[in-house]
Amino acid sequence: MAPPTFVIVGASLAGAKAAEALRGHGFDGRILLIGDEPDRPYERPPLSKGYLQGKQDRDAIFVHPAQWYADQAVDLRRDTLVTALDRDRNTVTVSGGETIGYDKLLLTTGASPRPLPVPGADLEGVLYLRRVGDCERILQTFQSASRIIFVGGGWIGLEVAAAARDAGVAATVLEADDLPLLRVMGRRIAPIFADLHREHGVDLRLTARVAEIVGENGTVAGVRLANGTRIEADAVVVGIGAVPNTHLADASGLHVDNGITVDASLRTSDPDIHAAGDVANAFHPMLGKHIRVEHWANALHQPDTAARSMLGQTATYDRVPYFFTDQYDLGMEYAGYTEPGGYDDVVVRGDLTSRQFIAFWTAGDRVLAGMNVNIWDVNEAIQHLIRSGARVDRVRLADPDVPLEELAAG
Numbered sequence: 001m002a003p004p005t006f007v008i009v010g011a012s013l014a015g016a017k018a019a020e021a022l023r024g025h026g027f028d029g030r031i032l033l034i035g036d037e038p039d040r041p042y043e044r045p046p047l048s049k050g051y052l053q054g055k056q057d058r059d060a061i062f063v064h065p066a067q068w069y070a071d072q073a074v075d076l077r078r079d080t081l082v083t084a085l086d087r088d089r090n091t092v093t094v095s096g097g098e099t100i101g102y103d104k105l106l107l108t109t110g111a112s113p114r115p116l117p118v119p120g121a122d123l124e125g126v127l128y129l130r131r132v133g134d135c136e137r138i139l140q141t142f143q144s145a146s147r148i149i150f151v152g153g154g155w156i157g158l159e160v161a162a163a164a165r166d167a168g169v170a171a172t173v174l175e176a177d178d179l180p181l182l183r184v185m186g187r188r189i190a191p192i193f194a195d196l197h198r199e200h201g202v203d204l205r206l207t208a209r210v211a212e213i214v215g216e217n218g219t220v221a222g223v224r225l226a227n228g229t230r231i232e233a234d235a236v237v238v239g240i241g242a243v244p245n246t247h248l249a250d251a252s253g254l255h256v257d258n259g260i261t262v263d264a265s266l267r268t269s270d271p272d273i274h275a276a277g278d279v280a281n282a283f284h285p286m287l288g289k290h291i292r293v294e295h296w297a298n299a300l301h302q303p304d305t306a307a308r309s310m311l312g313q314t315a316t317y318d319r320v321p322y323f324f325t326d327q328y329d330l331g332m333e334y335a336g337y338t339e340p341g342g343y344d345d346v347v348v349r350g351d352l353t354s355r356q357f358i359a360f361w362t363a364g365d366r367v368l369a370g371m372n373v374n375i376w377d378v379n380e381a382i383q384h385l386i387r388s389g390a391r392v393d394r395v396r397l398a399d400p401d402v403p404l405e406e407l408a409a410g
């Protein structure tokens with residue numbers, strides 16, 4: 001009997017980690033890892049931080065050394081778009097027309113930047129950031145531009161604005177809300193990020209809605225806001241969120257709802273197909289609902305569960321969601337999950353003004369999420385506290401002398 005073939009569509013962090021996990025769990029069949037990018041799988045966080053700031057080499061961004069794929073007998077197909085998925089025949093079709101059969105399929109197709117739906121969005125000098133090539137274009141723009149407008153004060157917009165300021169480029173950030181990061185951080189914590197950027201010379205415009213990107217000779221010359229204000233710039237970087245790449249899943253009739261719907265074992269509505277990473281809207285047992293997490297740690301760890309599940313083992317993904325950011329001299333880690341209106345208080349341990357603190361988002365006397373800012377080696381304890389579901393006293397939660405481990409013990 002021919003050895004089984006496992007096909008992974010999407011050759012980025014989640015795809016590469018899935019191939020690694022399959023081999024790690026003893027799978028000795030064929031693995032095809034198919035991706036439409038020219039580079040082998042790489043990590044994206046450096047594209048808005050270390051690599052963009054010139055602090056990290058290009059070689060350092062890759063998930064595995066080039067030789068790893070041959071050593072692990074992982075057939076990596078680059079520059080190859082999967083154009084169709086036939087679930088009746090268990091095949092995928094790739095650009096060029098080849099049809100490849102699979103026994104199990106993993107979709108790690110990730111997400112793409114949400115396009116800005118205004119006139120002028122196709123002008124030369126309107127940039128997005130997802131791929132390493134996008135990062136390199138922005139790096140070149142840092143050399144040539146004197147002012148860049150960032151549309152969207154989310155994580156990517158703020159990180160790239162920080163890199164622009166470090167490179168000596170004037171930066172204007174346009175945020176539609178009345179604070180950046182308001183949805184995630186809430187009114188107590190979001191102002192810290194606003195102040196941080198203003199202190200570093202960012203022209204932060206709030207409740208700013210872009211009506212048009214204005215061009216001259218086909219190139220960006222500025223932006224016109226809905227209130228009529230015109231701001232001059234040589235380039236515009238758009239960071240208004242990402243949309244999951246569900247085309248294959250949609251067209252093949254898999255269940256899709258804000259990403260590909262999967263259970264806690266990362267199985268789709270088709271028993272031969274799994275999904276992981278940014279594209280997967282996975283049932284989270286601890287939270288008791290589906291969540292789609294667009295963060296590095298999720299793309300790093302979910303593939304192990306997907307691989308075990310593809311191999312017929314019992315595996316569920318229930319890690320506490322986690323992400324991190326670095327902007328200027330502020331580094332932070334955030335663990336847990338909250339939504340606007342889903343918490344009733346924010347308890348702070350430490351000093352907000354010196355930007356050295358831990359913030360806890362709480363509902364009743366339980367901690368839902370925690371963020372350590374410029375305080376290190378505590379995130380594991382925060383995750384443990386969230387996972388424990390322990391009832392906590394707010395005064396003790398705010399007291400730096402009470403170890404977090406003690407609170408988790410209840």
Ligand SMILES: Cc1cc2nc3c(=O)[nH]c(=O)nc-3n(C[C@H](O)[C@H](O)[C@H](O)COP(=O)(O)OP(=O)(O)OC[C@H]3O[C@@H](n4cnc5c(N)ncnc54)[C@H](O)[C@@H]3O)c2cc1C
Pocket residue numbers: 009010011012013014015034035036037043044045046047048080081082083108109110111112129130131156245248276277278279293294295296297299322323324325326
């Ligand atoms: C600039 C940037 C900075 C970030 N910084 C942070 C950070 O600081 N902290 C953090 O926690 N997270 C960060 N993230 C998020 C993190 O990088 C993502 O969560 C992670 O990349 C998701 O990995 P993935 O493999 O699921 O998807 P992706 O990385 O999106 O990869 C999916 C791959 O599939 C390919 N593909 C899609 N459809 C097809 C098809 N039909 N055929 C073939 N190939 C296909 C895509 O081109 C892509 O290569 C950042 C993201 C970006 C863009």
